[in-house]
Amino acid sequence: MNLEYFIAKRLSGATSYKSSASTTIIKIAIIAIVIGMVTMIIAIATGLGLQKKIKEKVSAFNGDILVSNFDGNNSQETVNPIPLQQDFYPDFDAVPEVTHVQAVATRAGIIRTATDFEGVLVKGLGADYDWNRIDDYLVEGRFPVFTEGLNTEMLISRYLANRLGFKLGDKVIIFFVDNNSDIPRQLRLDIVGIYESAYQEFDKVYLMADIRHIQRINRWEKDEVGAFEVFVDDFDKVQEINNRVYKNTGSFLRSITVIERNRNIFDWVKLFDFNIGLIISIMIIVAGINMIVALLVLILERTRMIGILKALGTSDWSVRKIFIYNAMYxxxxxxxxxxxxxxxxxxxxxYFGIIELDPETYYVRVAPVYMSFGHILLLNLSVFVLCLLMLLIPSYIITKISPVKSIRFE
Structure with missing residues (x-):
């Protein structure tokens, strides 16, 4: 074992190669592994980062699970109210995986300015709303405060603010169609904060205000809301948790996961796994082929040494291990x-956000990255083992080398 390792170590030095051509091939093989590793790390880090960021963002603005009236209405606007008094609100004790429940309501409206108008969805929130989940997306001002009496504070997206020419402190008049009257109802709100999520489906239409405004405009009672947003402690198990949530919400309510509500986004996100796997496979094959070529060249240049070792009684496997050790190095x-x-x-x-993305396509402005120590360790072990297994086949050539002929080999 020590002799094999010593010879392999000698073979690893650049000065031990007989020709500049073999040295170049060895260097190319190493460079191929370097490029392959860099490509795989970037692919995994950006792919996992995008998946994680998009899931977190969609969940933060919509909840992991939505509990609403089981009326078959799939619109973004909550039409039929449900009682606020529920066994699962505010604490969902029956399902321990639920970390937070918050009541919401939405109503479609129109903002009109002197030069333009825009259709919006006013999302009504209460004192139970968890602002911490969207804290990273606040770019100006502050979050509205709904803990005290009814106020006119609102949060608007940067997209809508720029499109309609609004800024912090401006007053916004929103018109709502009243089915019981020919005159639309009006709501006057003050902009106290501006958010930007780069989640265009939300930024283009949503603004946030006190849920009591929605209750008043819809002529609901004070203890009626549109839906409940439910958050869980493990998003990967959201479907399993949702089944238990549904069983504990009563027969007249339905529960639907954010994945089901945003099927197109999450189906697209799943494609990242295929892309990552494809890139890893191609890079490992390329690196393996280069290592095979390098090993064959090394065996060819050391044919005479192989013959001498065999003549001295060294077994084929021992000689093969010399070159495999060198390949491992x-x-x-x-x-x-x-x-x-x-x-x-x-x-x-x-930390510096070098690569920027189009938020219209990727839902983020800067490419997020995520990679744990486990991912790094698994990737390195996989590449090392697979490349090593690929080298066992060409090393078999050593068993076919004749000591007598190889010693004469020049």
Whole structure:
């Protein structure tokens, strides 16, 4: 074992190669592993980062699960109210995985200015609303306060503010169609905060105000709301938790996950897994092929040494291990530099936001990155083991080398 390791170590030095051509091939193999590792790390970090960020964002603005009236209405506007007094509100004790429940209501309206008008959805919120979930998206001002008496504070998106020419402190008049009257009802609100989520489906239409305004405009009672947004502690198990939530909400209410409500977004997000897997597969194959070529060249240049070792009684497997040890060293070098460069990029992207994306397509302005130690360890082990297994086949050539002929080999 020690002799095999010593010979493999000698083979690892650049000065031990007989020709500049073989040295170049070895370097190309190492560079291929480095490039492959950098590409895989970037693909995994950005893919997982986008998945995580988009899921968090859609969930933060919509809740993980929506409990609403079971009336078959799939519009974004809540039409039929449900009682606020529920066994699961404000604490969903029957399902421990539920971390928070908040009452909401939405009503479609129109904002009209001197030069333009825009259709919006006013999302009514109460004192139970968890602002911490969208704290990162507040860009100007502050969040409205709904804990005291009825007020006229509102939160508007930067998209709507820029489109309609609003700024902090401006007053906004919203018109609501009243089915019982030919005259639309009006609601006058003051902008105290501006948010930007880059989640265009939300930014283009939603503004947030006191839920009591929606109750008054809809002529609901004070203890009636439009729906309940439910948050859970493990989003990956949201469907399983939703089944239990549904069983504990009563027969006249339905519960639907944010995934079901935004099927197109989450189906698109799932494609990231396929893309990541495809990139990893291609990079491992490319790196493996380069290592196979490098090993074959090394065996060819060391044919005479192989013959001498065999003539001295060394077994085929022992000789093969010499070259496999050398290949392990080369793979290790490639992995080291690949991890160093790849992780340097990941941290640079995390703290400096080098790569920007189109929010219309990706729902974020800066490419998010996420990669845990477990992902890094699993990736390195997978690349190392798979490349090593690929090298077992070409190393079999050593068993076919004749000691007598190889010693004469020049």
């Amino acid at each position: 080369l793979i290790g070098m490639g992995l080291f530099w690949g991890n160093l460069i790849g992780l340097a990029f990941v941290y640079a992207q995390r």
